[in-house]
Amino acid sequence: MRRAKRMPPGAQAPTAAEQAAEGGQLPGQPLKKRLTTSAMIASLASEGQRTKPAPFGHALVEVAKNRPEVVGMTADLGKYTDLHIFGREFPDRYYQMGMAEQNLMLAAGGMAHEGFVPFVTTYAVFASRRAYDFISQGIVEEGLNVKICCALPGLTTGYGPSHQATEDVAIFRGMPDLTIVDPCDALDTEQATRAIAAHDGPVYMRLLRGNVPLVLDEYDYSFELGKAKLVRDGADALVVSSGFMTMRALEAAKLLEADRVSVAVLHSPTIKPLDEEAILREARRGGRMVVVAENHSVIGGLGEAVAGTLLRAGVAPAAFRQVALPDAFLDAGALPTLHDRYGISAEAMARSMKSWM
Amino acid sequence: MGERTTTLANAPSLEERAYRIRRNALRMGEVQGQGYIAQALGVADVLAAAYFHALRYRPEDPEWEGRDRFLLSIGHYAIALYAVLIEAGIVPADELETYGTDDSRLPMSGMAAYTPGMEISGGSLGIGLGIAVGMCLGLKRKGSDRFVYNLMSDGELDEGPTWEAAMSAGHWKLGNLICLVDVNRMQADGPSTGVLNSEPLPEKWEAFGWHAQRVDGNDVGALVRAFDAARALEEPKPRVIICDTKMAKGVPFLETREKSHFMRVEQHEWAQALEALEAGRKA
Numbered sequence: 001m002r003r004a005k006r007m008p009p010g011a012q013a014p015t016a017a018e019q020a021a022e023g024g025q026l027p028g029q030p031l032k033k034r035l036t037t038s039a040m041i042a043s044l045a046s047e048g049q050r051t052k053p054a055p056f057g058h059a060l061v062e063v064a065k066n067r068p069e070v071v072g073m074t075a076d077l078g079k080y081t082d083l084h085i086f087g088r089e090f091p092d093r094y095y096q097m098g099m100a101e102q103n104l105m106l107a108a109g110g111m112a113h114e115g116f117v118p119f120v121t122t123y124a125v126f127a128s129r130r131a132y133d134f135i136s137q138g139i140v141e142e143g144l145n146v147k148i149c150c151a152l153p154g155l156t157t158g159y160g161p162s163h164q165a166t167e168d169v170a171i172f173r174g175m176p177d178l179t180i181v182d183p184c185d186a187l188d189t190e191q192a193t194r195a196i197a198a199h200d201g202p203v204y205m206r207l208l209r210g211n212v213p214l215v216l217d218e219y220d221y222s223f224e225l226g227k228a229k230l231v232r233d234g235a236d237a238l239v240v241s242s243g244f245m246t247m248r249a250l251e252a253a254k255l256l257e258a259d260r261v262s263v264a265v266l267h268s269p270t271i272k273p274l275d276e277e278a279i280l281r282e283a284r285r286g287g288r289m290v291v292v293a294e295n296h297s298v299i300g301g302l303g304e305a306v307a308g309t310l311l312r313a314g315v316a317p318a319a320f321r322q323v324a325l326p327d328a329f330l331d332a333g334a335l336p337t338l339h340d341r342y343g344i345s346a347e348a349m350a351r352s353m354k355s356w357m
Numbered sequence: 358m359g360e361r362t363t364t365l366a367n368a369p370s371l372e373e374r375a376y377r378i379r380r381n382a383l384r385m386g387e388v389q390g391q392g393y394i395a396q397a398l399g400v401a402d403v404l405a406a407a408y409f410h411a412l413r414y415r416p417e418d419p420e421w422e423g424r425d426r427f428l429l430s431i432g433h434y435a436i437a438l439y440a441v442l443i444e445a446g447i448v449p450a451d452e453l454e455t456y457g458t459d460d461s462r463l464p465m466s467g468m469a470a471y472t473p474g475m476e477i478s479g480g481s482l483g484i485g486l487g488i489a490v491g492m493c494l495g496l497k498r499k500g501s502d503r504f505v506y507n508l509m510s511d512g513e514l515d516e517g518p519t520w521e522a523a524m525s526a527g528h529w530k531l532g533n534l535i536c537l538v539d540v541n542r543m544q545a546d547g548p549s550t551g552v553l554n555s556e557p558l559p560e561k562w563e564a565f566g567w568h569a570q571r572v573d574g575n576d577v578g579a580l581v582r583a584f585d586a587a588r589a590l591e592e593p594k595p596r597v598i599i600c601d602t603k604m605a606k607g608v609p610f611l612e613t614r615e616k617s618h619f620m621r622v623e624q625h626e627w628a629q630a631l632e633a634l635e636a637g638r639k640a
């Protein structure tokens with residue numbers, strides 16, 4: 001059935017016809033400031049949080065200095081994926097392919113055929129939904145060395161479903177031989193950029209761009225492709241998380257300390273291939289509830305990957321829960337509002353976990 | 358109340374309509390402080406001519422079966438469409454101040470389920486024209502003589518699906534399809550010719566079996582003539598009106614500012630922008 005139109009805000013809103021009868025006059029009162037969708041580019045950082053600008057772009061420039069075969073390619077989103085930083089440094093290695101994501105992927109495959117290592121960027125929705133076949137058959141089936149780095153993964157914009165890649169991991173997990181990486185913060189993004197450049201094979205990386213929060217430098221952590229790392233230990237619950245949900249899980253863990261709930265956080269930035277060994281090792285430790293937290297739909301992402309791993313190994317945790325986006329086309333609105341509404345803010349995650357204990 | 362008609366003796370001129378569309382857009386832009394203002398100001402004349410000269414619709418019944426369909430393929434231009442939907446009496450004027458705020462019916466990217474008069478959820482660019490092809494086939498099947506208008510951007514000319522749809526429309530001889538291309542020479546990463554050159558445009562569309570016109574998209578008179586010609590054409594061909602527009606048209610200090618896909622306007626500048634617009638208003 002077709003989705004019904006929304007009702008106007010407020011019960012007594014005048015109808016359009018009534019407005020027209022009044023001459024369609026504009027309201028005279030000054031505009032009230034409300035929470036706005038604002039930019040695509042809304043930052044994930046909370047007030048006062050430390051951030052680093054364009055960690056992907058700067059890390060790629062460093063990588064490319066010693067690797068002349070590295071090229072950058074984008075589909076009219078260089079400025080919005082931080083690839084313009086690379087473009088400024090290496091203008092003759094930067095390919096603006098126009099807003100044509102399908103052709104972008106095929107051209108990247110062609111470049112890789114000729115021995116180059118393309119880092120291609122667009123938004124996650126357009127790579128996963130529009131260009132899937134082109135990535136599958138133009139790049140991955142032949143094992144070509146292309147790095148697909150996509151901004152706006154999961155729910156990182158308030159623009160509505162056209163830009164919210166709530167199922168990108170589900171889509172790409174189905175593609176054989178594709179490595180999937182979901183870094184947490186600026187440090188993770190820099191290290192992951194270097195690691196995927198060093199890896200020979202196709203990679204999909206979920207990209208945080210702009211002013212990216214810096215969190216993991218406070219922990220004993222470094223990114224290793226294919227490895228999950230315990231960034232915090234705890235006795236009551238084990239959170240397995242990827243992307244910025246690891247940052248949220250660490251915040252939620254601090255909030256839960258007040259309730260004497262002790263939470264471990266296993267950061268698993270490589271979603272495929274999954275570090276099953278680390279996940280099973282942690283899940284086997286002492287009857288903890290397992291909570292998988294991800295910036296993605298409950299369908300087909302890290303949560304189901306972890307659940308499958310546990311079931312296949314016959315490991316039954318005290319309980320299994322998901323902190324993830326609902327299986328729905330999400331609302332438009334301001335990002336903090338939406339993160340709270342869909343349960344992936346630190347506060348909402350702490351509330352959920354408390355109710356599950 | 359019947360079909361909107363332009364024969365009302367006291368109907369505002371199309372220039373006045375365009376002025377009011379721009380004013381609505383500026384008021385919405387101020388709510389966010391930044392956004393697709395330059396696009397909305399640039400395309401206002403095209404929308405004025407479409408909604409107050411060419412289109413058949415009933416403001417009080419936006420889903421009236423006998424309406425001409427108007428598809429906004431470019432979801433980010435929603436601010437411009439809301440501005441004209443308000444002027445047309447389809448969306449109440451007092452919702453303007455909710456633009457892009459939580460739970461508004463006027464989200465930053467246009468979506469069918471949110472707004473009266475919004476036919477499709479655009480925003481994933483390059484999808485409008487293909488949907489228009491299907492609507493044209495459907496209307497023909499129903500024996501309807503209504504038109505489908507699809508408003509798209511020059512950036513969308515980069516997309517493969519645009520040209521698949523264009524070839525399909527030519528093949529099916531869709532005489533009920535009128536495509537409007539807003540050529541503002543700008544895309545997300547900068548000027549369109551630098552991003553991906555799509556010229557020569559009329560020749561491309563003609564080669565795909567279309568009747569093509571190219572007009573100054575900020576000249577209301579020229580737009581009216583182009584709409585009339587497109588609608589009157591007897592040849593069974595889809596029609597395209599390529600509209601060359603100027604970003605930020607009507608607000609001189611924004612017109613000359615470095616052009617930007619996502620324009621930042623400082624808080625104190627909004628009142629100045631409204632004043633500058635007012636100064637250019639034709640009596």
Ligand SMILES: Cc1ncc(C[n+]2csc(CCOP(=O)(O)OP(=O)(O)O)c2C)c(N)n1
Binds near residue numbers: 076483511546
């Ligand atoms: C399929 C798709 N790819 C990329 C984007 C991101 N994007 C939004 S607007 C835009 C620029 C497109 O050009 P145009 O519409 O002409 O830009 P404008 O005139 O508004 O500056 C891009 C690349 C998108 N919305 N959809």
Ligand SMILES: [Mg+2]
Binds near residue numbers: 510511540541542544
């Ligand atoms: Mg444009």
